[in-house]
Amino acid sequence: MTAHDMRPTRPFYLNLIQIRLPIGGFVSILHRASGAALSLVVPALLYVLMLSLRSEADFAQIRNLAGGVLGALVGLGLVWALIHHFLAGLRHLGFDIGWGESKLRARMTAWIVLFAALLLTAVAAVGWLA
Amino acid sequence: MRNVGGAHRGLNMWLVQRASALIMALYLPGFLVYALVVGPLDFAAWHGLFVPLAVKVSSLLFIAALLVHAWIGLREIFIDYVHPMTIRLPLLFLFGTLYLGCLIWAADILWGVK
Secondary structure, eight states: OOTTTTSOOSOOOOOTTTOOOOHHHHHHHHHHHHHHHHHHHHHHHHHHHHHHHHOHHHHHHHHHHHHSHHHHHHHHHHHHHHHHHHHHHHHHHHHHTTOSOSHHHHHHHHHHHHHHHHHHHHHHHHHHHO | OOOOSSSOOHHHHHHHHHHHHHHHHHHHHHHHHHHHHHOSOOHHHHHHHTOSHHHHHHHHHHHHHHHHHHHHHHHHHHHHHOOOHHHHHHHHHHHHHHHHHHHHHHHHHHHTOO
8 A cells, every 4th residue: 555545535625616615714715825925926025125225226216116006006915915914824823822712703803804904905005105 | 755745744844834923923013113213215214224233134034034934835835736746846946945045135135235
């Protein structure tokens, strides 16, 4: 018998379209999706950091890009991803120390994470576009 | 054969994921307050934020934690969705190398601020 045959028969591959998720699951999927997106843009963000610190002209160019429609959309999308991932992560750290594990509390904090991330992104948007 | 790419080293990764999260959870609000206190950020002020050695060190620590955190997170996703080891392991190698390069690059960016 190979190691592969001895794998447990639990579902390994979850079809996201077929599952109807409770709010905690929805926040969890967004946690993963936002984390994946942020992971993939790290090199691009480092490039932006490099330009912003390199010279006055490069800094101005970044600022212009950030002020455009596309730049603002991408930037604020990433701000939302960061805030959502951050807050959902704090919620998980709470679970790790045994806080908020009851069903009611877990549902409540999931809603709070979802809306607080959107709210804080809106606040950031005001600052971004000002 | 030793299982090199599976989900059986959970505890170490689990713990490192939380430790790196903690570093970021401390740095990010701290840096945000620091930047807000300094005030409107034109180039000189933004550049000036990174001059103190303590800011360089804590920022590099943050970026290191971020890269480790990102790598472990991607690993979780690959374990769930990329099953053939002939694809999963090269992906882990690719991102590991990319992120190590990013860390060195970040050090250069930060210490380039005089």
